[in-house]
Amino acid sequence: MTNHTIFEKKIQTTPKSQPGTLCGICSGLISKGEATVGPYDADGNLTFICNRHLRNSHQLISLLADYIVDEQRELTHRKQYNLGISEVTPDAWFLS
């Protein structure tokens, strides 16, 4: 593959080995190979969680609860101010 970065400053075109994603509850960058599927966010998108959170049940329970509360607040805020909600309403995934 041709490397186009040699003569171009501040442009990186080298592909990453595996596409990364952000952990839904700690916001750390992780590869999908070390991630677990988590709940849907306020936009109705699937989130991912670091596998290491699963190994610590206490941390998982508390962080996940905080995350869902934040997403519910975000959703309530959008409903209140008519900011638009995606077609897949994520509140269907939360108990009320």
Next chain:
Amino acid sequence: MHGFYLERRALPMNTPLSKDLVQHIFTRGAKGSVVVVSEKPQDLAAIAKKQWHVMNRLVQRERASTLKLARIAELSNQIRWMERMSFIAKPIEELPDYSIIFATAEALVLKPPICSTLYITQEVTDEQFHFMTSWLHSDSIVVIYGKYV
């Protein structure tokens, strides 16, 4: 394919399948029914139910130890959801929303499930995989433990 998300999982050292399964179901939250494909569905259902109760106790303990009102409310919701979940070790026609069904691949090929999350814990052939996932929605998740042939 049907657009569902496919996750491949490898069990970490010293972690039983039932524990990882329960933790994974917990992270998915209350999103409809769950189906688990297993060679010994009744055995796995019994162990997973026990792990589920352990997890439920941890959530109760977390609720007792927190002072944040919003978190207490969310944990109460989670406890309610966890207590409502039933563990069924036979394939049934219509899956109730709060249920985890355990069945063999052979049984699910005959009655493909319509569920939000499908866990495959045994080796299945490409044909079995195709039939089992034929009725899944595009927002469903399929989690495969190990490899399938």
